[in-house]
Amino acid sequence: MSLRTQACSERPCSRQCRSVGARACTCDQFKLTTLYNLNINKEMDPFFLAVSRFNRQRYDDCITICTQMLEKNPYDQAAWLLKCRALTKKSWIDDLEIDEEGVADILMDENAINNAPRPGTSFSRPLTSAQPGGISQVMRPMSNAGRPITGYQRPGTNRPVTSSTSRANLSTALQGQRPGTTRPVTSGGRMLRLGTASMQQQGGQFIMADKLNAKNVAKKKHIAKAVVDYLIYVESNFRRALDIASEATLLQGYNDWWWKARIGKCQFKMGLIKDAEKQFLSSLKNQDMVSLHLELAKVAVRQDQPQKAIEVFNTGLKTHAFETHLITGIARVHDMLNDPAKAITFYKKILVFDNSNIESIAQLASYHFYTDQPEVALRFYRRLVQCGVNSPELWNNMGLCCFYASQYDMALGCFDRALTMADDIAAADVWYNVGHVGIGIGDLGLAYQAFKIAVSHNPNHAESFNNLGVLELRRGNIEQAKNNYIQSSKIANYLFEPCFNAALLMLKKGEFQESYSMANQAVQIYPDHADSKELLKNLNQHFSVM
């Protein structure tokens, strides 16, 4: 923020000069008002205009004006600085929120401190339904990353369960409804768009990062800050940014929290987690900032230490008691540990400070829905509508709540509304739920058709395939049922239902080999499923009889 005011106050005199010139024109003639207006436009100080555009967040316009100015005078520092800021702002991303490891990072993940953590103390071993507080996979369905469905979709909710045993889950990253978007492929993560990663270095480069002299840049205090931000947010060139930042912090006598925070950010991005943590801690001593606490928690999360992350948030809350970001952080950690009951207390706390926090409301709603309280969930969803959220997902959820609260007339209306604004992927989900309503009221014809439509919207809708299989079986079409189950289990390796169903069907047909492999798959996905275990026991008996 300090940068921007600096840039504006540099040339007040030149602006005055030109405005005087403009005033001189007014003496000419009364007739030429239109012309006179034009003149003013032509003569208006381009830098003033650029700053104004910048403040109005019209960064593209600002950049064009600055570029024109720089063409005239390549040594115009103010224009250069403003352009640098505008470029940075244009591709600015709130990286505190969207930290997500790329596929490669997870595969090579060696940051975890504990290799054999106890359940509940690691993201890779979250609570299961067997433990108190855990979620039953039957009650709460899974997302395609193998996590319980959350009420609010953000990058972190797709985090796969990464541990040495379940590395295979990584394959989910490139599957699903929108392959490749469930998880970033490159280590740049969400910082770079997929297509642009390779084109980064080509054409129209504003700063030649490799030709910068770190020491010289660091000496120019304010320019240095802009340059470092540019390198981080636009070019993702963390190494050069780190060079400059380390020179700068040296010049400041290690007393500027901002530089330390930037060094930490660069090191974090480069994977030097331990060094980053040191920088953040030392920066925190200079100045207690909320963002630093968040960064520190990110470090703990990356090291797979959820308890420590919560501790970091709690220390932050001592000085910033009403900071919802910190509370949200705690809630998310609990969520990732599959402990929604604890998370929910924090989401409630957030609502005390910020009563239209969309994430909290959505999470509370889904929690109540999956704990058999559809009426309460409905109230939260209605609050979301009041907050101005208007998405097919929301109307779909309202429809489901209405259905489970036995308000059938409302339910179908909600689904109708969801369908009118849904795209193909969402429409498939809505139709899937309509199918469930069909089963619920016993209208199996409607259910069958709804599932068929869901599959036609999204050929990868595994849940619909599974349910189609069940309906086919009720109609007596055994072969079609089997095909549907197998199709479903192929698409989604996070669903245990199709595997179990297929295993049961094969067992009844006497095809023990296939039944065995399917039952095994089901138990792998959901280790606590009593029926699958019973089935496997049965099969093992068959196999071990001499």
Place this chain on the structure above:
Amino acid sequence: MEEDVGVTSGIRAMPVSMIVKKPSFQSAVINLKEKFNWLIHVLFLRQEYDECSRIIDETLHESKGRSEYALYAKALILRVKGNIHESLELFKKCHMLNPTYIDYLKQFGRSLYLLGRHKAAVEVFDECLNIDQNDWETYLFKGLSYKYMRIYDQAIKCFRKANEIHPNDQTYLELGKLFAAQQDYKSAVEVYLEGLEYSPENPELLTTIGLVYIRLGENFQAFQFLGNSLTLDPKNPKSILAAGSIIQDKSDHDAALLKYRIAAVYNPDSAELWNNIGMCFFGKQKYVAAIACLKRALYLDPFQWIASFNLGLVYLNTDQYASAFHYFQSAISLKADFSNSYMYLAITLNKLGDFDNSCAAFKKAIELDSNDCTVFLNFAIVLYNNGYTQKAKEIFSEAEKIFQTLEEDDREPEMMDQRELLMEALGVAQ
């Protein structure tokens, strides 16, 4: 001298049958092929499959794949691990090496059976019978293959034959299952009871008998067997659920809930369990808890018509007729031939003020089961309440006819009260 001692001690450690089979231990060829058989056997029994596979591979390598026992053990291990295709090939190889030995052929047949190629399996078992007429296992497996081919009479013949040669629990269980599948529960019970004489402490057999008795409506008998089963295997969720439901039928809801609590630990996702728990709460007149449990049952298994039906009942009792109507309706569309659903639907419709449809529903219920006193009684009450006294009298006389045939136990007190009230109102003499 020392070497000799080593050999003798080695022989002592071997199973007796092995020594008898291979007396000429000096022969180098046999040593090569068979010397580790005892180790393979021991490891297999200890279920140390990895180590066992290693030894087998070594043996097979040395004997160039001609060691029968190693091949046989390998095939067994593969089958235990679920690779039936591969085990099938190995059993085939064993059979080629020693075509007269019945075990290889039998296991070959079993593998075919496990793969679902039942026709081929039956052929192989027939071949087995050519070698040995008196092998009960062959008959059992042949019967199983027939069962999956749905040739039931042949299957029953095979099972009976197997039992003649050597009675075995599994044969009895399979035979009973066959009868149960053909809805011949009486014969099934006979078979099970016969099996029980040979092994009185088989919990699976006991549970199965209990379940069949429940199906036959003989709750007392059923409870005895289930109780016996539970003393032997107190954690079997199936027996717990069945025993609980019988206790529940006797209106001892707290004891039933206690039983369900045990079962819930092992299978918290069972829709039947939640349904029963819900009805326990209903019996204790805790309607909100009942609705919550029944709804959970319905969430877990939306196809379960009985949960829908029960929910309808609870709503009817809490005077929420519109909801009750929906649930009865969905219960009927999932299972259309249950007369009680129609009766309660009729009552609900009457409460909702739709007398015509209510009558239609009563008629449908009578059409499905014309031997149920309550249906007629309720119909008569509804007719009387709507002012059709004459018609009510007719229906009531029908109810009376059935009522006279009822035994004392089946005359529920609530039914008696309603009957007397209606008698008074209609002016019919006792």
